[in-house]
Amino acid sequence: MLSKINRKSELSPNLRSFDEMFNNMLKQFDPFYNLELPFENHSFGRMELEMKDDEIIAKLPLPGCKNDKISVEIENDILTVKAEKHCCCKNDEVKNKLIRHERHYQAFEESIKLPAAVDSKKTTAHYKHGVLTIKMAKTAAEKNEVRIIEIN
Amino acid sequence: MNEKCTDKEKCEMKQSEEKKEMKCHETIEILPLVDIIEDEHAMTMYFEIPGAKPENVSVEVANHILSIEAHSCLCRKGRQIVFRRCFQLGTSTDISKIHAKTNDGVLTVILPKSEDAKVHKIPISE
Numbered sequence: 197m198l199s200k201i202n203r204k205s206e207l208s209p210n211l212r213s214f215d216e217m218f219n220n221m222l223k224q225f226d227p228f229y230n231l232e233l234p235f236e237n238h239s240f241g242r243m244e245l246e247m248k249d250d251e252i253i254a255k256l257p258l259p260g261c262k263n264d265k266i267s268v269e270i271e272n273d274i275l276t277v278k279a280e281k282h283c284c285c286k287n288d289e290v291k292n293k294l295i296r297h298e299r300h301y302q303a304f305e306e307s308i309k310l311p312a313a314v315d316s317k318k319t320t321a322h323y324k325h326g327v328l329t330i331k332m333a334k335t336a337a338e339k340n341e342v343r344i345i346e347i348n
Numbered sequence: 349m350n351e352k353c354t355d356k357e358k359c360e361m362k363q364s365e366e367k368k369e370m371k372c373h374e375t376i377e378i379l380p381l382v383d384i385i386e387d388e389h390a391m392t393m394y395f396e397i398p399g400a401k402p403e404n405v406s407v408e409v410a411n412h413i414l415s416i417e418a419h420s421c422l423c424r425k426g427r428q429i430v431f432r433r434c435f436q437l438g439t440s441t442d443i444s445k446i447h448a449k450t451n452d453g454v455l456t457v458i459l460p461k462s463e464d465a466k467v468h469k470i471p472i473s474e
Binding site: 242244255257258259260261262282290293294295296297298299323325326327 | 381382383384385386387391394396397398399400401421422423424450452453454
């Protein structure tokens with residue numbers, strides 16, 4: 197009923213292997229070379245940090261989670277996020293009907309050291325469209341205040 | 349080079365502005381992970397599309413090819429993520445009854461089977 201379309205399959209096998217070899221070679225020279233493979237592509241839990249003058253914003257893609265299954269902790273400038281995914285194929289009856297299963301992971305936990313001290317009391321987190329956004333206010337000492345020093 | 353510009357500096361300014369705009373609109377195409385479950389009535393597909401609002405998701409069927417496209421608010425390597433994937437549909441799918449919904453960054457597409465593809469039990473009379 198369904199079959200996967202792979203644009204590379206339009207190439208002949210020889211050309212395809214050459215194409216892959218060429219991509220691998222470029223990747224070695226440039227780590228940012230755009231080589232995208234399906235199973236390297238999963239975005240679950242890949243944290244994106246944005247530094248602003250007065251706050252740090254962390255964004256985590258956590259598709260298929262529920263609010264009550266996500267926990268966010270900050271301890272000594274270490275941010276820890278734990279999440280559990282709602283899995284539709286836990287029971288054996290559904291497992292037998294699976295014809296393709298790529299979303300393997302069910303639980304996620306990650307801790308990172310924050311690049312600046314934050315005020316945990318002023319931290320907010322919200323989850324929408326499968327993305328957890330954590331806004332952490334920097335402590336007063338960390339804010340980039342410009343000081344003008346007079347010259348005598 | 350833009351011929352209308354007489355001043356060289358102005359031209360360069362315009363070009364750099366155009367480049368900046370181009371950078372903002374750059375996208376990276378990513379294959380969304382999928383789970384497919386098949387039962388006697390339908391085929392259900394669960395795509396992971398974190399950060400995509402329902403209005404930025406499109407599900408199309410043309411020439412028996414199901415195409416999914418979702419623009420996410422997330423970025424990778426400084427480029428906006430676009431989830432894109434295609435599947436070839438067989439003749440057993442009832443294309444007019446396909447429906448889709450998004451919930452918590454997961455796109456669910458339900459492909460009901462056509463009446464011909466369903467198992468019809470024929471009663472046997474004595």
